[in-house]
Amino acid sequence: MAELMILTTNLTKVIKKKTIVDSLDMKIEKGEIYGFLGPNGAGKTTTIKMLLGLMKPTGGTIELFGKNAADHQLESLRKMGSLVESPSYYGHLTARENLETIRKILQVQKSRIDEVLSIVRLTNDSNRPVKGFSLGMKQRLGIASAILGNPELLILDEPTNGLDPSGIHEMRDLIKRLPREYGMTVLISSHLLSEIDQMATKVGIISKGKMIFQDSISKLKSKAKEQVIIRTGNSVKAASLLLSNGQTAEQSGKSVILRDMTDSRIAQVIALLVKSGIEVYRVEEKRKSLEEIFLDLTGEGGNVHDVHSKSRSS
Known part of the structure; x- marks a missing residue:
């Protein structure tokens, strides 16, 4: 375990x-x-x-x-090591000098400074005053400080x-x-x-x-269940036909939306529509992005209660 x-x-x-x-x-x-x-x-x-x-x-x-x-x-x-909110440092001191002040408090070996500078790739800039560092370099120095105590x-x-x-x-x-x-x-x-x-x-x-x-x-x-969108010559008739044949379908504008479809089932649906005289113009697959799932889960795009109850058992 x-x-x-x-x-x-x-x-x-x-x-x-x-x-x-x-x-x-x-x-x-x-x-x-x-x-x-x-x-x-x-x-x-x-x-x-x-x-x-x-x-x-x-x-x-x-x-x-x-x-x-x-x-x-x-x-x-x-x-533990941590970097919460923005890193703290002395701007007039170099990266190496900043780490030395922390090293004395942590009482770790002096060689550890070179190790962490190498880990965060600041070795070449270690003797420059930190006030001249980019934001990214300051963040990396913050992580160097956080991992100094190993x-x-x-x-x-x-x-x-x-x-x-x-x-x-x-x-x-x-x-x-x-x-x-x-x-x-x-x-x-x-x-x-x-x-x-x-x-x-x-x-x-x-x-x-x-x-x-x-x-x-x-x-x-896996929560990003895909949709198959079929654009037809008559979406109302197409949706009605599919529903009468036991297929869950949703009519939206000029298209019919199907969910959780296997390849063979999509082929059967298209064959049924064509056989019934309904023209099929386009078939496309759409899957929710992770960002959309995130918005759904956090309540900004949907309901979270069913997800919350499941996550408790995870």
Whole structure:
């Protein structure tokens, strides 16, 4: 059985009588890149602050590395690194000097500075003042600071926020390398599903403080049931004919929409329409994008209740 790095049970946070995080069950296994997704204001940063001990839960429990976090907070924090919101640094100091100030606090070997600079690919810029760094370089320095203590668990809150496409690509490649090459488990929050899709092995989607989906990216993609759209000379007659033949069909404008169709069934439908004298102009397949699924799940494009009940058993 895989080792659990994070396990929350009914994790809840109420601020000024408003429930920000609502009975959240999160499960992250060793070696995963866990994408923590949700719209802005969904409760992601509040959850992360509770995991890091920066905020006390109103209810529920947090287990880190198999132990109750409330009873073993310092022990847990020694095994963790984090980058929450924007990285902090001294602009007038170089990257190397910034890392040296943190190294003294963490009491790790001096050689570790060169190691982390290499990991985040800042070796060539290590002696430049940080105030001259691009936003992407500052974010990478933030990750270098977070992994200086060689953590087992790395928590990153919106690390690609504000980056240009080149910076996003660099950050994505770096995060993907951390579990594979350095054995770290990574929790990364984002409001962009397309970004998480290219990094995460598992995803947890939060909406209005509730976990509404938690499983692999492939399971999320399986929710994208395809539609077959058939444009005909008479869509009303076509839909009526298909319905009378036991086929669920929906008439929309000049087209008929069919769902969950096998290739052989589509062939039968087209043959039936042609045989009945209905002209078929075009047949196309459409599958929901991950972004559309995300909007549906978070309630901005549909109902989440049936998904929430299923995700509890995941």
